[in-house]
Structures are given as C-alpha cells and as structure tokens.
Amino acid sequence: MTSSPPSVLIVEDETELAELFAQWLSEEYDVRVATSGEEALEEVDEDIDVVLLDRLMPGISGDEVLETIRERDLSVRVAMVTAVEPDFDVLEMGFDDYVVKPLFREDLQRLVSGLLERDEYDQQLAEMFATASKLAALESHKTEAELAESDEYRRLKDEFEDTRHRIEELESRMETGDFEAVFYDFEDADL
Incomplete structure (x- = not known):
C-alpha cells in the first residue's frame, strides 16, 4: 500500500502565477489551486498539508483566510507567499512562514519541503x-x-x-x- 503524496493548496489571485506554482510542485505533491479567498475557504480541509497563501486578494484577504483556517483548528502549515513586505502586524498572525515574492522553483520547493519537515x-x-x-x-x-x-x-x-x-x-x-x-x-x- 502506497501513501498518497502530501497535499498543497495554492491560494493566489494571479491565475498564471498560481498555475506556475502548481506546475512546479505537481511532480511531488497533490496540488489544488484557489484563485480567491472564498475559493480557498471552500478548498481547505483536513486533507491539506500545506497552504501557500497570497496576502492581498480582492474580497476575502489572505489575512482573513489565515484567521479562518486557525479558527477551524485545521492541522495545516500555512506560508504567506506575498508581495507585501512584512511589518509589525505579522507578530499577531498565525502563519508558519512568510516569504516575499518573487519566488523561483527551488525556493518554492524548499519552502514546502521545509514546512512538511x-x-x-x-x-x-x-x-x-x-x-x-x-x-x-x-x-x-x-x-x-x-x-x-x-x-x-x-x-x-x-x-x-x-x-x-x-x-x-x-x-x-x-x-x-x-x-x-x-x-x-x-x-x-x-x-
């Protein structure tokens, strides 16, 4: 019996970037993509191991998605993958890592691998x-x-x-x- 690969939810409102990230990770992981905060909240569940979450999105922001994930008490690692430089507001946020774009393939793969480790x-x-x-x-x-x-x-x-x-x-x-x-x-x- 083989175990299924870890699952990664990419939450990114820039569709092309979301698809690129998915392509980079799909060889090793079961990848889902959400292009809005609303879609992310529909997709995230106990089957997800890692969420790569854009911070600034129209509608429900990445900050709100993160807060909801933590309120649901899901056992998932969350990395903010964003163009927003961190400020002191990050001290109150429940993410596991914070990475500022741009990211290259190796950066993204190392990020997910590190969160799983x-x-x-x-x-x-x-x-x-x-x-x-x-x-x-x-x-x-x-x-x-x-x-x-x-x-x-x-x-x-x-x-x-x-x-x-x-x-x-x-x-x-x-x-x-x-x-x-x-x-x-x-x-x-x-x-």
Whole structure:
C-alpha cells in the first residue's frame, strides 16, 4: 500500500502565477489551486498539508483566510507567499512562514519541503514527550527490580530511543537541507 503524496493548496489571485506554482510542485505533491479567498475557504480541509497563501486578494484577504483556517483548528502549515513586505502586524498572525515574492522553483520547493519537515518534527517531538511522560510515571512509582522485569517498560524505553533518533535525523535533514529560513532554531533562542 502506497501513501498518497502530501497535499498543497495554492491560494493566489494571479491565475498564471498560481498555475506556475502548481506546475512546479505537481511532480511531488497533490496540488489544488484557489484563485480567491472564498475559493480557498471552500478548498481547505483536513486533507491539506500545506497552504501557500497570497496576502492581498480582492474580497476575502489572505489575512482573513489565515484567521479562518486557525479558527477551524485545521492541522495545516500555512506560508504567506506575498508581495507585501512584512511589518509589525505579522507578530499577531498565525502563519508558519512568510516569504516575499518573487519566488523561483527551488525556493518554492524548499519552502514546502521545509514546512512538511517541520510538521513531521513536531509530531515526533510530541510522541517523544508522551513516551517520556509514561516512562517518568513508571520510574517514579515502580522499583528498579520491577522495571527491570517488565517487557512493557523495555519496549517503552526502546520506543523512546527510536523516536529520539528519528528526531535527530529530522534535525540533521533540516539543517543540511538549508531550511534555516523555514525552521526556527530554539537552541539559539534566549528563552
């Protein structure tokens, strides 16, 4: 059984540009195109993995589409792909990336790939934290002897290590794949 390719919704009111973006991505992804905010809201659903969203469109703007996507609590990565230079208003917006046009084929492909990598990373991280919580609960209430005798505990420890390795591999791919503009490095942040 083969899994279906990730799906990308391109929201762009310039039809020629939308078609060009779709052509650039269609070899690797299931691509849908919407040429208005209204059409975007009809198209976006749980089957969409990434939305490439123009900010300035007649009718419903990209900002409004983004807000509605987040209100619907859809599990989708959204990149604003726009001619609008960012201003401080972007601080309140719920996008995953912000890219100013023009974009070339490699830029667009790297953007989508980076967003998908980030999504996989988040899923693996959540899995690792859930497993770590289970391990901590057992370790705080069971003796070392009880833990040593438990096949379930060993399986959980192995699962934790496997997930940790997958996360490290994803981090390595993101770093070597030049996703720095797409992926924020929390290790360098002053939290």
